[in-house]
Amino acid sequence: MTSIIIIPARYASTRYPGKPLVELRDADGVAKSLIRRSWDAAMAVRGVDRVVVATDDDRIRTHAEAFGAEVVMTSESCRNGTERCAEALAVLGGGYDIVVNLQGDAPLTPAWFVEDLIAGLSDTPAAEVATPVLRCDGAALAGFREDRKAGRVGGTTAVFRADRMALYFSKEVIPYSDAVPTDGPETPVFHHVGVYAYRPAALEAYGRLPVGTLETLEGLEQLRFMENGHPVLCVEVEARGRQFWELNNPSDVARIEAMLAAQPGA
Template sequence: MVIFLVVATDDDRIAESCRRFGADVVMTSESCLNGTERCQEALKKLKKRYDLVVNIQGDEPLIDPEIINGVVKILQAAPDAVFSTAVTALQPEDAMNPNRVKCVVSRKGYAIYFSRGLIPFNKSGKVNPDFPYLLHLGIQCYDAKFLDVYTSLPSSPLQLEEDLEQLKVLENGYKMKVIKVNHEAHGVDAPEDVEKIEAFMKERNID
């Protein structure tokens, strides 16, 4: 399903490392505030037309190819949405970790909100072990035309407060489809995560 894969970065070290294994690289400016803005700039530099753009964040080294296909298919099936993403079950130990972004989803499969705090948060102030909390994964799929719209919108209050780019989409009234998946490995959100991911890869013989 992937037509063209490119690494978009503003770091020469990343670019050189990727080129060594044959990756196509697009250099973007340091002024990009987030991955969505970086995708928009990279798409312009490619000077090619695509219907959809998938942003696989560099801190998600073990994202499953089926998840990539899933976010594409779910956006294609939702003409009222401009954006799609994926969530999986939140592990109890990550409930209060602000580096693990949580998500709540409507019954129709649209994102309601994303937060670094635990959502929903009950009045007892404790984690409910029986509630199916959701962890947001670092992958987004966009309607390519929406990328220009996104970058034209000013940063929104919720986006700035939570430092989450998805909130600018929701706060401006656009719809985002969410696919729920089973995914064991979380992303590299802090230095201590590197060791965990390396151990996970070694355990499963992933090079």
């Protein structure tokens, strides 16, 4: 099956304007922009036919082209990354069996997360969309709780059926787990990894679907699929000793740099 990774990136982020161009230092002290590190993560995925950055901002386009990325310009009217991916696919003329949305704020995404995601969607005909979930260890759960206690929107959590079809995604910590200790290697909470794989028909239909109450309240684009009856598959992935976090707030820069420092060569 042919596949493409599209990295949606916008400059005018509500919580963190200019986020794609923020520089992050790794274990060797090398500074690279967020969008460059996300591009590097995409290029490490095996078996993908094409990688492009989709943006509506000339500053991001100029920067991305300077380090060798292919860039597709999209409109400012895109309300989220899924809409931007859909528009980019239309500009490119389609022709792919699976489209991956690797959001530009997830530079720590290991290649095997995306490889397992593509395999999961390929092997599950009933699913129109797939997204990875990572079981939280105690430290990750503590991080979620710290963010919510401080009034910050951190990562997203997911709950799903026995067949791995999603029941719900939330920026709150679900399921209720206040009594779960954070000193162990596993918890019942799953961190939603901000990557999506779509069948082209589902992606093309997305912009025509009505925006529902849940998507509006949570600010989570995948809920539009679910509110309109399109099944979303949760693909459990393994950390393999790697830490994962998205850059959602300015305070996440130090957290991600610490994670980069823990993995030499990143």
